[in-house]
Amino acid sequence: MKVGISSANFYPHINTEDSIKLMKEMGFNCGEIFLNTLSEYEEDFVKKLTEEKEKYSFSVHSVHVYSSMFEPFLFDAYKRRREDMFKVFTKVCKAIKLLGSDIYTFHGMRAVDMKYINYDLIREIYNNLAYISSEYGIKLAQENVSWCMSSNLDFLKFLNNEIKYPLYYTIDLKQAYKAGISPISYIDIMGDKICNFHINDRNKEQFCLLPGKGEVDYKKILNKLYDNNYDDVAIIEVYSENYKNYDEIKSSKRHLDKIFQENIKV
Secondary structure, eight states, X not given: OEEEEEGGGGTTTSOHHHHHHHXXXXXXXXXXXXXXXXXXXXXXXXXXXXXXXXXXXXXXXXXXXXXXXXXXXXXXXXXXHHHHHHHHHHHXXXXXXXXXXXXXXXXXXXXXXXXXXXXXXXXXXXXXXXXXXXXXXXXXXXXXXXXXXXXXXHHHHHHHXXXXXXXXXXXXXXXXXXXXXXXXXXXXXXXXXXXXXXXXXXXXXXXXBOTTSSOOOHHHHHHHHHHTTOOSEEEEOOOGGGOSSHHHHHHHHHHHHHHHHHOSOO
């Protein structure tokens, strides 16, 4: 498994277009690009990012967007609002393709009680989302997110059983801890549809730390991922308040590199 990094680690201090050079200088060759606002979905801006990633030979494994601006409204009860949000969704898919990635890290619906869900509407929307993304060669990778429906294991089971077009997953450790659910439980449901992995650490006081700063048993998680045929990129994604300087991130990468070299299915 390779160690990657998310440009989200530098929000809000580093502009997205400046993050690729920084990540490369820190020793990372691949990772996730976080598009932080609507103007960053525009073609001219994405072309600028593409030039940067080619200039620095940085591979964009996946793309994340500021989802709360529009993704929850893809599921809105008001049809015209949904239609407008689908236009934004399509623009994001085009941006991801232009960046040379094929993975859309997706948050989706805000969390509500399952008994209030319109299952027919949700089924229709997810099928449309998965179909549109696949038309652009993009994998819609539903992430487990503590404040979204995707934190609910039963909701993920519903997606697995009811969505006819290809749907994939991003497993995020910190979001599992925030939801109070073991990452293993999520991996068991996501199975071999996992195509993206956000890695961090935790201890008893903090749910999000740089890898190597906490108490997470990575071997157990890695073995579960290997069992489900995921052995691609582990993307370090924490918040900017979780480190004091970039040397800490570099140290975290070295820590993970060593673990991945040693942990070949133990």
